[in-house]
Amino acid sequence: MKDYHSHIDPAKLDAFVGQAVQDISAAYAGVMVSLGDKLGLYTAMAGAGPLSSREVASRSGCAERYVREWLGSQVAGGYVVYHDISDTYELPPEQAFVLADPDSPVFMPTAWNIPASMWADEPKALEAFRTGKGIAWGDHDDRLVCGVAAFYRNAYRPSLVPLWLPSLDGVVAKLEAGAKIADVGCGHGHSTLLMAEAFPRSRFWGFDNHQPSLDEARDHADGAGVRNASFHVARADDYPGEGYDLICFFDALHDMGDPVAAATRAARRLAPGGSVMLVEPFANDRVGQNVSPVARMYYSASATVCCAHAISDGGHMVLGAQAGEARLREVFRKAGFTQFRRAFETPFNLVLEARI
Ligand SMILES: C[S@@+](CC[C@H](N)C(=O)[O-])C[C@H]1O[C@@H](n2cnc3c(N)ncnc32)[C@H](O)[C@@H]1O
Numbered sequence: 001m002k003d004y005h006s007h008i009d010p011a012k013l014d015a016f017v018g019q020a021v022q023d024i025s026a027a028y029a030g031v032m033v034s035l036g037d038k039l040g041l042y043t044a045m046a047g048a049g050p051l052s053s054r055e056v057a058s059r060s061g062c063a064e065r066y067v068r069e070w071l072g073s074q075v076a077g078g079y080v081v082y083h084d085i086s087d088t089y090e091l092p093p094e095q096a097f098v099l100a101d102p103d104s105p106v107f108m109p110t111a112w113n114i115p116a117s118m119w120a121d122e123p124k125a126l127e128a129f130r131t132g133k134g135i136a137w138g139d140h141d142d143r144l145v146c147g148v149a150a151f152y153r154n155a156y157r158p159s160l161v162p163l164w165l166p167s168l169d170g171v172v173a174k175l176e177a178g179a180k181i182a183d184v185g186c187g188h189g190h191s192t193l194l195m196a197e198a199f200p201r202s203r204f205w206g207f208d209n210h211q212p213s214l215d216e217a218r219d220h221a222d223g224a225g226v227r228n229a230s231f232h233v234a235r236a237d238d239y240p241g242e243g244y245d246l247i248c249f250f251d252a253l254h255d256m257g258d259p260v261a262a263a264t265r266a267a268r269r270l271a272p273g274g275s276v277m278l279v280e281p282f283a284n285d286r287v288g289q290n291v292s293p294v295a296r297m298y299y300s301a302s303a304t305v306c307c308a309h310a311i312s313d314g315g316h317m318v319l320g321a322q323a324g325e326a327r328l329r330e331v332f333r334k335a336g337f338t339q340f341r342r343a344f345e346t347p348f349n350l351v352l353e354a355r356i
Contacts, residue, residue, distance in 0.1 A: 025077070028073075029077050029079075030112040030115060030116075032070060032073045032074065032077075033099065033108070033109050033112055034113075034116070035070065036074070036109070037099070039060055039062055040060045040061075041056060041060050041062065041067065042091060042096065042099040042100035043060075043100045044056055044059035044060040045059075045080070045089070045091035045096070046091055046101070047093070047096065048091075049090060050086060050088035050089065050090045051088055051089055051090070052086075052087060052089075053067050053068040053089065071089045074089070075089065079091075079099065080095070102154075104154065105154050105155065105157060105159075107154050110146070110150035111147060112147070113143035113146055113147025113150070114143070114147040114148060114151070114301060116141070116143050116147070117140055117143040117147065118301070118305070121140050121141050121144075121304065124139070124308075125303075125304040125308070128308050128311075133311065134308050134312025134313070134315065135304070135305075135308035135309065135312055136309060137210055137255065137305075137309045138210045138212065138213075139312075144305065145187070145188070145210075145212070145213060148187070148251075149187055149188035149190060149213075152190065152191075152250065152251055153188075153190035155346070155348055156194055156250070157194060159349075160191060160194050160195065161194055161195065161198040164277070164343070164344050164351045165195070165277075167343040167344040167351060167353075168246075168277060168343055168353050169275065169353065169355075171245075171246055171275060171277070174202075174245050174246070175195070175198075175199040175201075175202045175245075175246070176199060176201065177201065178202055178203075179199075179202045179203075180202070180203055180205075180241070180243055180244045180245050180271070181195065181203070181204045181205070181244060181245065181246045182204075182205050182206075182207060182241065182244045182247045182248065182266075182269070183204060183248045184207050184208075184236050184239065184247060184248065184249050184252065184262065185207070185208055185249055185250070185251075185252025186206030186207060186208050186213075186214075186217060186250070187208060187210070187213045187217070187250075187252070188213055188217050189206045189214075189218075189220055191248065191250040191279075192204050192217065192229050193217075193226050195248075196221075196226050196229035197224065197226055200228060202228065203229075204228060204229035204230075205229075205231075205232065205239075205241060206229060206230070206232070207231075207232055207235075207236070208231070208233070208234075209233060209235050209236075214231045214232070214233060217231040218231050236252070236253075236265065237258060237261035237262050237264070238265065239265065242268075242269045243270075243271040244266075244271060244274055245270075245271050245273075245274045245275075246275060246276075247266040247270060247274070247275075247276050247277075248276070248277045248278075248279070249262070249276070249277070249280075251279060251349075253280060253328070253331070254280060254281070254302075254306055254310070254319040254320060254321055254323050255306050255309045255310055256313055257310050257311070257312070257313025257314030257315050257316055257317075257318075258313070258316040258317060259317055260316070260317060260334045260335055261316070263276070263331050263332050263334070263335030263337070263354075264334075264336065267335050267336045267337060267356060270356065275353055275354065275355050276332070276353065276354040277343075277351065277352075277353060278328065278332075278350075278351075278353070278354060279350070279352075280323065280328060280352065281298045281321045281322065281349065281350070282298075282345060282347060282349055282350050283298065283321070283322040283325075283350070284324055285324035285325060285326040286324070290322050290324075294347055294348060295322060298321040298322050299320075299321070299322055301321060302321035303320075306319075306320055306321045307320050317331070325342060325350060325352065328340075328350075328352060329352075336356065337355060337356055338356060339353075339354065339355040339356075340353070340355075341353055
């Protein structure tokens with residue numbers, strides 16, 4: 001190793017050590033957030049005003065000494081406000097919206113399942129990096145699938161029906177009148193069910209090659225009493241049916257081992273005038289433009305989950321979760337689509353529309 005010590009700038013070193021410590025601190029805090037969620041500590045505090053540690057403990061049915069230490073961690077991180085004079089703790093309304101309301105579009109605690117699963121699967125990632133072999137979606141720690149489904153369900157709920165579908169050309173009118181829709185790589189089916197509930201005259205088919213996810217999707221459909229959606233095991237390049245007015249990919253195309261084959265299947269299965277809605281993680285086209293906390297999360301999950309699955313799924317084209325619009329456009333051009341545009345974007349997602 002070359003001697004780089006003489007090149008170290010002390011101010012830059014201080015700043016970077018500070019950043020690294022902040023990151024480690026956040027990782028510790030994630031465990032506390034997960035405990036706070038699962039033990040009902042946040043819900044015990046939401047809207048309750050200032051509470052003593054004893055009150056938080058008795059409202060959540062937990063042991064006070066543990067709760068007091070947990071509260072200290074929350075205060076240290078700015079999640080909970082501490083009132084010195086009364087020795088009480090308060091969860092501000094903004095924090096409650098993010099931490100205590102599972103239906104909030106910015107509910108975060110379940111997202112910690114994703115890094116938890118990545119840590120649990122570190123031995124598999126080490127092996128994959130060293131050998132170049134893949135890791136299938138279903139071979140990860142169970143928390144991965146649940147964490148991803150919960151994270152995206154909350155993102156889709158306020159956006160998919162009110163904002164994303166209307167941003168597509170003429171799609172809402174078709175869905176209202178009664179259309180055929182395929183949701184390819186549907187996972188737990190949250191996207192399928194949101195659309196099926198909003199458009200009862202339309203018929204929805206969810207396809208995925210991971211059976212346990214489809215079992216979950218069917219349970220969700222039964223629980224919600226949705227009758228116009230069904231879920232089937234199928235590969236993205238080999239699902240049944242034709243004449244679909246809309247074919248959707250939600251956070252799934254970049255996971256597939258052959259995205260061009262999946263897009264080609266869509267091209268051949270669309271009804272005349274039909275379209276593809278492609279929802280992908282937000283990304284710019286170049287690595288140097290993807291420098292943000294969101295990009296960091298996506299690249300990290302991509303390294304051990306998305307790329308790993310695509311490699312296990314044949315690895316013909318491993319897009320990764322930060323593919324960006326230009327590379328996605330190229331996939332659809334190769335599949336025979338002539339129109340491709342960005343219809344909507346959020347800090348987390350790109351919504352793209354493709355037509356033949
Ligand atoms: C990140 S998950 C997204 C699930 C869901 N669409 C969502 O938004 O929550 C990617 C999904 O794509 C599925 N998938 C990956 N490769 C596939 C393939 N070749 N054919 C069908 N499904 C595939 C996985 O099983 C997984 O359920």
